[in-house]
Amino acid sequence: MASGYTLTPWEAKGRIDYDKLIEEFGVERLEDRHFEILQELAGELHPLLRRRFFFAHRDLDHVLADYQSGKGFFLYTGRAPSKSPMHIGHIIPFIITRWFQEKFEVNVYIEIPDEEKFLAKKADSLDEVAPYAEKDILNIIALGFDENRTFIFKDTEYIGRMYRAAVLIARHINFSTARAVFGFDGETSIGLIFYPALQIVPTLFEKKRPLIPCGIDQDPYFRLQRDIAPKLNRYKAAELLSKLVWGLTGPETKMSASEPETAIMLNEAPREARRKIMNAYTGGRATAEEQRRLGGVPEVCPVFHWFSVLFENDDKKLEERFWACKRGELLCGECKTHLAERVERFLVTHAQRVKEAEAKRDKFLYDGKLAQEMWNWEFKLE
Amino acid sequence: MASGYTLTPWEAKGRIDYDKLIEEFGVERLEDRHFEILQELAGELHPLLRRRFFFAHRDLDHVLADYQSGKGFFLYTGRAPSKSPMHIGHIIPFIITRWFQEKFEVNVYIEIPDEEKFLAKKADSLDEVAPYAEKDILNIIALGFDENRTFIFKDTEYIGRMYRAAVLIARHINFSTARAVFGFDGETSIGLIFYPALQIVPTLFEKKRPLIPCGIDQDPYFRLQRDIAPKLNRYKAAELLSKLVWGLTGPETKMSASEPETAIMLNEAPREARRKIMNAYTGGRATAEEQRRLGGVPEVCPVFHWFSVLFENDDKKLEERFWACKRGELLCGECKTHLAERVERFLVTHAQRVKEAEAKRDKFLYDGKLAQEMWNWEFKLE
Numbered sequence: 181m182a183s184g185y186t187l188t189p190w191e192a193k194g195r196i197d198y199d200k201l202i203e204e205f206g207v208e209r210l211e212d213r214h215f216e217i218l219q220e221l222a223g224e225l226h227p228l229l230r231r232r233f234f235f236a237h238r239d240l241d242h243v244l245a246d247y248q249s250g251k252g253f254f255l256y257t258g259r260a261p262s263k264s265p266m267h268i269g270h271i272i273p274f275i276i277t278r279w280f281q282e283k284f285e286v287n288v289y290i291e292i293p294d295e296e297k298f299l300a301k302k303a304d305s306l307d308e309v310a311p312y313a314e315k316d317i318l319n320i321i322a323l324g325f326d327e328n329r330t331f332i333f334k335d336t337e338y339i340g341r342m343y344r345a346a347v348l349i350a351r352h353i354n355f356s357t358a359r360a361v362f363g364f365d366g367e368t369s370i371g372l373i374f375y376p377a378l379q380i381v382p383t384l385f386e387k388k389r390p391l392i393p394c395g396i397d398q399d400p401y402f403r404l405q406r407d408i409a410p411k412l413n414r415y416k417a418a419e420l421l422s423k424l425v426w427g428l429t430g431p432e433t434k435m436s437a438s439e440p441e442t443a444i445m446l447n448e449a450p451r452e453a454r455r456k457i458m459n460a461y462t463g464g465r466a467t468a469e470e471q472r473r474l475g476g477v478p479e480v481c482p483v484f485h486w487f488s489v490l491f492e493n494d495d496k497k498l499e500e501r502f503w504a505c506k507r508g509e510l511l512c513g514e515c516k517t518h519l520a521e522r523v524e525r526f527l528v529t530h531a532q533r534v535k536e537a538e539a540k541r542d543k544f545l546y547d548g549k550l551a552q553e554m555w556n557w558e559f560k561l562e
Numbered sequence: 563m564a565s566g567y568t569l570t571p572w573e574a575k576g577r578i579d580y581d582k583l584i585e586e587f588g589v590e591r592l593e594d595r596h597f598e599i600l601q602e603l604a605g606e607l608h609p610l611l612r613r614r615f616f617f618a619h620r621d622l623d624h625v626l627a628d629y630q631s632g633k634g635f636f637l638y639t640g641r642a643p644s645k646s647p648m649h650i651g652h653i654i655p656f657i658i659t660r661w662f663q664e665k666f667e668v669n670v671y672i673e674i675p676d677e678e679k680f681l682a683k684k685a686d687s688l689d690e691v692a693p694y695a696e697k698d699i700l701n702i703i704a705l706g707f708d709e710n711r712t713f714i715f716k717d718t719e720y721i722g723r724m725y726r727a728a729v730l731i732a733r734h735i736n737f738s739t740a741r742a743v744f745g746f747d748g749e750t751s752i753g754l755i756f757y758p759a760l761q762i763v764p765t766l767f768e769k770k771r772p773l774i775p776c777g778i779d780q781d782p783y784f785r786l787q788r789d790i791a792p793k794l795n796r797y798k799a800a801e802l803l804s805k806l807v808w809g810l811t812g813p814e815t816k817m818s819a820s821e822p823e824t825a826i827m828l829n830e831a832p833r834e835a836r837r838k839i840m841n842a843y844t845g846g847r848a849t850a851e852e853q854r855r856l857g858g859v860p861e862v863c864p865v866f867h868w869f870s871v872l873f874e875n876d877d878k879k880l881e882e883r884f885w886a887c888k889r890g891e892l893l894c895g896e897c898k899t900h901l902a903e904r905v906e907r908f909l910v911t912h913a914q915r916v917k918e919a920e921a922k923r924d925k926f927l928y929d930g931k932l933a934q935e936m937w938n939w940e941f942k943l944e
Contacts, residue, residue, distance in 0.1 A: 295729045305943075306729065336729070340722025347677045347688065347718070350753030355737070358752050370740050371732030374756030561687075 196432055198235055198396075198423060205399050207236040207421060217244050222283035227493050228276050228422070236396065238406070239418035243391045247284060253389045253418070255280055256382045258291035259320065261313035263303050264437030265445045268490065268523075269425035273393040274323050276420065280391070281326055287550055288330040289382045290320060295335050299371040306336070317541060319446050322533035327540055328549035335378055337545075338554075342381045345559035349384075350377040352408045361400045380405045384559055389415040396421045413562055425489055428460040431480040447531070450524040457483070457520040463505070464512035476505040476512065483512070483519050491522040578814055580617055580778075580805060587781050589618045589803060599626050604665035609875050610658050610804070618778065620788070621800035625773045629666060635771045635800070637662055638764045640673035641702065643695035645685050646819030647827045650872065650905075651807035655775040656705050658802065662773070663708055669932055670712040671764045672702060677717050681753040688718070699923060701828050704915035709922055710931035717760055719927075720936075724763045727941035731766075732759040734790045743782045762787045766941055771797040778803045795944055807871055810842040813862040829913070832906040839865070839902040845887070846894035858887040858894065865894070865901050873904040 202209055210232065219225045221244070228234055243253045257273045259266065274290075281288050294313040297303040317332055335342070353376065358364055364373055379401045383390040392402060399419060406416040427433035427442030435443035444453045463481030465471035478484035484505065492498045504510035545551055584591055592614065601607050603626070610616055625635045639655045641648065656672075663670050676695040679685040699714055717724070735758065740746055746755055761783045765772040774784060781801060788798040809815035809824030817825035826835045845863030847853035860866035866887065874880045886892035927933060 295725075299729060299733055301733070306726065307943075336726050337722075339725040340719075343677075343721040343725070344688065344718050347681060347753050350756070351681055351683070351751050353752045354748060355746065355750050355752060355755060356748030359748070364737065366736060366738030366741070368737050369733050370735045370737060370755050370759060371729050373737060373752050374732070377752060561689075 196424065201396055202236050205236075205396060205403075207238055207396070207399060207419070208240075210235055210237050210240070214240055214244070221247065222279075226276060226279045227495075228272065228279075228489065230495070231488055233272070233489055234276065234393070234420050234422045236421040237419055238399075238402070238421075239389070239416060240391075240420060243389050243418045246389050251388060252286060253284075253391050254286050254386045255288040256291070256385070256390045256392050256417075257288075257394055258293065258379070258382075259316050260293045260296040261309050261316045262297045262437070263308055263312065265312065265447050266316055266319050267435050267437060267443040267445050268486075269435040269443065271319075271323060271446070272422050272425060272489070273395070274320055276393045276422070278324050280393070281329060286329070287386065288325060289385055289554075290325075290330065290332040290544075291379065291382050292317060292332060292334045293375070293378065295371065296375055299369050299375060301369070315447070317544070318534045318537040319530075321537035321540055321544055322530055324533075325544070327543040330544055330548065331550045331554045332544040333554070334545075339378075341555065341557050342378060345381045345384050346374075346377040348412060348559065348561070349380050349405075349408055350374060352411060353377065353404060357404070361404055376401055376404060380408065381559075383409065383417045384412060384414045385554070385557065387414065387562075389418055391418045391420060393420040393422070395424060426482045426485045428456055428482050428486075430461045431463075431482060431485070433482075444523060444527075446527070447534075448527060450527050453523050453527055454520040457523060458513075458516050460516060462512040462516070468511055471511055472508040475508040476510070478502050478505045481505070483516055486519055486523075491519060491526070578806065583778055584618050587618075587778060587785075589620055589778070589781060589801065590622075592617055592619055592622070596622055596626070603629065604661075608658060608661045609877075610654065610661075610871070612877070613870055615654070615871055616658065616775070616802050616804045618803040619801055620781075620784070620803075621771070621798060622773075622802060625771050625800045628771050633770060634668060635666075635773050636668050636768045637670045638673070638767070638772045638774050638799075639670075639776055640675065640761070640764075641698050642675045642678040643691050643698045644679045644819070645690055645694065647694065647829050648698055648701050649817050649819060649825040649827050650868075651817040651825065653701075653705060653828070654804050654807060654871070655777070656702055658775045658804070660706050662775070663711060668711070669768065670707055671767055671936075672707075672712065672714040672926075673761065673764050674699060674714060674716045675757070675760065677753065678757055681751050681757060683751070697829070699926070700916045700919040701912075703919035703922055703926055704912055706915075707926070709925040712926055712930065713932045713936045714926040715936070716927075721760075723937065723939050724760060727763045727766050728756075728759040730794060730941065730943070731762050731787075731790055732756060734793060735759065735786060739786070743786055758783055758786060762790065763941075765791065765799045766794060766796045767936070767939065769796065769944075771800055773800045773802060775802040775804070777806060808864045808867045810838055810864050810868075812843045813845075813864060813867070815864075826905060826909075828909075829916075830909060832909050835905050835909055836902040839898050839905060840895075842898060844894040844898070850893055853893055854890040857890040858892070860884050860887045863887070865898055868901055868905075873901060873908070 215225055215229060218229060246253050255277050257277050259270065277288055292313050294309055295306065297309055298306050303309045313334055358373055358376060383405050402417040402419055409416045424434055427435045429442045433442060437443060441456060444456060460483055462483050463477035465474055487501060488498055501510065597607055597611060600611060628635050637659050639659050659670055674695050676691055677688065679691055680688050685691045695716055740755055740758060765787050784799040784801055791798045806816055809817045811824045815824060819825060823838060826838060842865055844865050845859035847856055869883060870880055
């Protein structure tokens with residue numbers, strides 16, 4: 181595996197050094213005090229927090245202080261639909277966003293930039309992306325958001341309400357800045373060059389601090405936002421930044437729809453999911469004998485990683501699994517069977533919830549309390 | 563006066579050599595045959611045509627053939643509102659557009675890009691531009707368009723219907739092309755970089771050939787359009803290109819709101835208009851005696867130019883004026899008085915029509931036959 185890495189909103193390649201990213205992106209590490217305050221306010225900590233899968237932030241202290249002082253905050257995240265369905269790694273920001281919504285009773289805005297992949301030349305037409313946008317919306321709704329506190333919007337539909345604010349934002353972003361931040365060049369389409377303004381717009385939806393759970397690859401948008409927001413008399417975006425879920429093919433690899441063996445899609449057939457997991461790379465030894473003697477290496481094992489991120493909520497059981505592997509008592513075949521069972525169960529339940537989401541879709545997009553308000557939203561410089 | 567000139571959609575400076583522009587822009591000169599066919603089809607020729615103030619075109623032959631074959635065509639033009647009202651030079655494309663609408667009974671689309679000057683850093687806020695956008699709309703309506711065949715739209719209001727098409731267009735325009743065509747650089751805002759896509763959108767409104775009467779400074783947008791339209795299964799834009807109306811301060815100068823003595827605003831007080839005209843630069847001699855002896859030079863006279871462009875429809879009378887000047891019989895004071903009277907009369911009539919336009923405004927923007935259709939328009943790749 182290459183030791184170098186590249187990470188832009190459009191690409192993540194190679195092993196990722198998160199300490200280096202914290203330094204490079206200029207974000208803050210999440211500290212014990214954050215988890216203590218969150219624990220106190222929420223009454224518990226989501227496993228993705230207590231296991232530090234969210235590892236960095238911007239202005240989380242301010243968000244928590246705003247909450248404690250009664251000012252409140254709001255949540256914003258998104259998903260750019262592409263030519264393939266969402267995979268299991270994509271749900272991380274939505275899971276934590278939903279958790280924050282439940283615990284803090286705040287509004288959630290979810291942008292579906294259904295033009296971005298087309299403009300980035302990762303899709304050949306808008307029509308190619310359109311059905312995936314709809315599937316993504318159902319997948320997101322299926323994760324359990326509050327239909328009256330959540331607004332989901334597609335750029336191509338909601339642009340009429342966004343454009344004015346986007347223009348005010350865009351005026352503050354010169355090409356040289358956009359080029360430096362996003363690596364744009366002469367080949368970049370003028371639509372993609374404008375797009376950052378649209379990803380920034382939802383940070384202005386309320387006169388409260390926006391908290392954005394996302395992958396660190398999205399930070400450049402919000403770093404830009406933080407320069408601009410004060411000029412528009414709005415709050416700088418706060419961020420809660422997660423690591424990437426490893427692909428099944430190795431430690432710190434990325435799940436990628438274009439490499440099917442790396443990922444489990446949210447609409448994957450359970451049998452196929454099982455097959456992929458049974459074929460996964462692990463932290464096991466060359467032979468069962470060797471593994472019993474030396475123990476496995478869960479630290480580099482995607483299977484153990486998946487338990488820790490999504491498929492084992494019980495810390496004690498996760499620790500038992502860790503040590504059983506280390507001691508050579510739990511072999512990879514058995515461990516993978518355990519994971520496959522959980523993933524299959526998740527996929528079956530999720531498919532059921534996606535079905536149920538169809539009936540609720542319009543609440544999130546048009547008819548729910550927040551959605552209705554947002555179809556009358558207008559940005560006003562105050 | 564400098565012999566060099568610059569002409570971009572944002573600037574026109576110095577003496578303009580139209581022959582050179584035809585060559586540089588790669589457009590075609592309007593030929594006798596165009597005027598003959600137009601005369602035959604329309605039954606007459608507008609003075610701006612028969613006096614060749616419209617001097618160049620793209621694809622006018624195709625437009626006329628389309629009309630003759632029954633395919634038809636449509637008209638598109640626009641006005642970017644700024645921090646000052648429209649002046650008399652700005653109405654040229656609208657006058658000829660209205661004439662074509664009347665003679666050929668075709669639809670007219672008028673874009674009001676109310677974000678452009680702000681994005682081009684020629685205005686400090688959108689709110690600063692907004693009242694001028696409204697005044698421009700009334701000024702345009704006052705010129706006599708058909709309320710059921712004309713759709714006037716502001717970008718910030720109509721973007722919801724335009725964005726999808728703009729994205730399809732934008733995907734075909736890389737930054738390097740936009741930079742070469744418009745002179746964008748690192749300081750250009752990402753909003754202005756995207757803007758050309760929005761100016762191209764209306765050329766896709768119908769599956770007919772769009773004819774765009776405009777100043778040649780707007781040609782770069784439509785040159786781009788002509789590369790893209792075939793890829794979107796639409797017609798290349800046809801153009802009808804006018805010269806610039808001279809300012810009052812000299813031959814081939816430009817009217818400019820920032821240099822008030824050069825221009826008469828559409829809302830100018832008639833007394834003030836008279837004062838400016840009486841102070842105008844002319845083709846007269848140093849003294850009355852000299853002028854009687856040598857004659858004036860109407861060829862370089864803004865006052866004569868204004869008669870020829872807007873304030874004398876009768877060719878015979880215009881010729882008489884020309885020779886009376888040449889022969890030293892008509893001195894500048896008298897000639898300017900004639901012009902001042904016509905301009906005053908125009909301003910009074912126009913002000914009355916602007917007043918009447920208020921009641922009709924919503925027909926053009928929302929309720930008229932074409933406007934209603936356009937609020938349901940969707941671009942479909944066919």
